[in-house]
Amino acid sequence: GAGVSQSPRYKVAKRGQDVALRCDPISGHVSLFWYQQALGQGPEFLTYFQNEAQLDKSGLPSDRFFAERPEGSVSTLKIQRTQQEDSAVYLCASSIIGGFRNTIYFGEGSWLTVV
Amino acid sequence: EDQVTQSPEALRLQEGESSSLNCSYTVSGLRGLFWYRQDPGKGPEFLFTLYSAGEEKEKERLKATLTKKESFLHITAPKPEDSATYLCAVGSGGGADGLTFGKGTHLIIQP
Numbered sequence: 001g002a003g004v005s006q007s008p009r010y011k012v013a014k015r016g017q018d019v020a021l022r023c024d025p026i027s028g029h030v031s032l033f034w035y036q037q038a039l040g041q042g043p044e045f046l047t048y049f050q051n052e053a054q055l056d057k058s059g060l061p062s063d064r065f066f067a068e069r070p071e072g073s074v075s076t077l078k079i080q081r082t083q084q085e086d087s088a089v090y091l092c093a094s095s096i097i098g099g100f101r102n103t104i105y106f107g108e109g110s111w112l113t114v115v
Numbered sequence: 116e117d118q119v120t121q122s123p124e125a126l127r128l129q130e131g132e133s134s135s136l137n138c139s140y141t142v143s144g145l146r147g148l149f150w151y152r153q154d155p156g157k158g159p160e161f162l163f164t165l166y167s168a169g170e171e172k173e174k175e176r177l178k179a180t181l182t183k184k185e186s187f188l189h190i191t192a193p194k195p196e197d198s199a200t201y202l203c204a205v206g207s208g209g210g211a212d213g214l215t216f217g218k219g220t221h222l223i224i225q226p
Contacts, residue, residue, distance in 0.1 A: 058211050
């Protein structure tokens with residue numbers, strides 16, 4: 001597609017519910033990132049994939065957060081047993097290949113509210 | 116640990132009133148400094164990447180510069196459509212593969 005596509009755009013979850021957020025990166029992009037952005041803050045790095053390999057998950061806040069990219073294209077971020085502090089915008093980004101010499105393009109985000 | 120501090124947090128300018136936004140950083144081996152624009156309800160939109168001190172890049176009314184400790188985003192004769200939050204981020208050799216972002220500067224240009 002023309003840009004990074006994320007779904008759902010908006011999700012309201014009851015505390016304790018599991019949620020799954022989907023990301024379709026730009027076609028042909030090898031690198032895929034997930035970020036979390038709380039209200040009034042900058043995005044914070046969660047995890048990084050190169051193709052299907054999850055090379056860095058140092059930013060995942062707890063073992064309730066899990067990400068996968070099984071075929072090296074679409075990625076899913078799953079949050080189990082959601083808590084109120086999980087309320088944030090979850091941004092997906094992709095770049096043609098790893099490293100910082102290539103532009104990283106962001107999607108519009110999935111807005112998660114936990115009530 | 117990489118750190119990025121942006122100032123001011125918010126800035127209100129009159130149309131045509133030029134100014135600069137600041138991004139101070141501490142990293143273990145800078146591999147790139149990035150500027151993004153973010154509109155309400157949207158994802159960050161890429162503006163510039165700077166790689167070494169002394170480097171400058173321009174795009175329309177925006178010009179980004181880089182020193183060893185900070186970067187400036189200069190806005191010349193801004194228009195109301197330049198109103199947005201401007202985010203600064205760094206990529207480093209410190210280990211993580213992602214960018215470290217500042218909190219952003221919320222810029223409002225009044226007609």
